[in-house]
Amino acid sequence: DSGVTQTPKHLITATGQRVTLRCSPRSGDLSVYWYQQSLDQGLQFLIQYYNGEERAKGNILERFSAQQFPDLHSELNLSSLELGDSALYFCASSGGLAGGGEQYFGPGTRLTVT
Amino acid sequence: AQSVTQLGSHVSVSEGALVLLRCNYSSSVPPYLFWYVQYPNQGLQLLLKYTTGATLVKGINGFEAEFKKSETSFHLTKPSAHMSDAAEYFCAVSSLYSGAGSYQLTFGKGTKLSVIP
Numbered sequence: 001d002s003g004v005t006q007t008p009k010h011l012i013t014a015t016g017q018r019v020t021l022r023c024s025p026r027s028g029d030l031s032v033y034w035y036q037q038s039l040d041q042g043l044q045f046l047i048q049y050y051n052g053e054e055r056a057k058g059n060i061l062e063r064f065s066a067q068q069f070p071d072l073h074s075e076l077n078l079s080s081l082e083l084g085d086s087a088l089y090f091c092a093s094s095g096g097l098a099g100g101g102e103q104y105f106g107p108g109t110r111l112t113v114t
Numbered sequence: 115a116q117s118v119t120q121l122g123s124h125v126s127v128s129e130g131a132l133v134l135l136r137c138n139y140s141s142s143v144p145p146y147l148f149w150y151v152q153y154p155n156q157g158l159q160l161l162l163k164y165t166t167g168a169t170l171v172k173g174i175n176g177f178e179a180e181f182k183k184s185e186t187s188f189h190l191t192k193p194s195a196h197m198s199d200a201a202e203y204f205c206a207v208s209s210l211y212s213g214a215g216s217y218q219l220t221f222g223k224g225t226k227l228s229v230i231p
Binding site (some may be wrong): 004042044050055090102103104105 | 149150156157158159160163204211216218220221222223224
């Protein structure tokens with residue numbers, strides 16, 4: 001158990017809809033990262049927050065947004081969903097910003113868009 | 115931009131045989147390198163990492179990896195495979211996100227390891 005929790009575990013929704021994925025980092029970790037894992041794209045970094053502020057952006061679509069709240073939990077919002085958004089979404093956390101720091105991954109949310 | 119190449123999307127070994135999973139990276143600066151393992155229906159778990167110092171890094175479950183700067187490689191090995199090693203393995207490089215003072219991980223596409231009894 002990494003100490004990172006994600007809800008829900010599974011989500012099935014229709015095209016055009018909007019969903020929110022939630023992540024609680026390990027106790028004391030200030031950084032939260034979101035990743036998308038799909039068969040064709042592999043594991044892709046989406047976005048990072050550190051202590052409530054956005055710090056880095058990867059291959060995140062404009063239809064997707066995220067935020068980190070004062071209690072450090074984070075939410076990833078996916079809107080106008082398309083079939084291609086079906087994937088496993090992971091959240092990870094780390095203590096700081098150091099390059100050699102380990103990221104601890106949650107169990108993921110499996111999103112299916114029908 | 116950093117990139118990671120894992121040779122072989124699928125590797126099969128017999129139980130007790132040597133495990134060798136290959137990883138090459140591109141990086142313009144000394145890298146931070148990681149190997150993660152993903153068991154079915156689970157998140158990623160860190161096996162080992164290289165930051166600075168000794169180039170042979172030991173990790174959990176008997177795995178180790180050697181950082182070879184001249185070959186830009188960070189191959190993962192285990193002397194004797196066990197059935198419980200069957201999983202997907204990801205190599206990753208940590209790179210500095212321009213201007214933000216923070217790092218992000220770039221992952222390879224993964225290598226699925228099968229262990230044959």
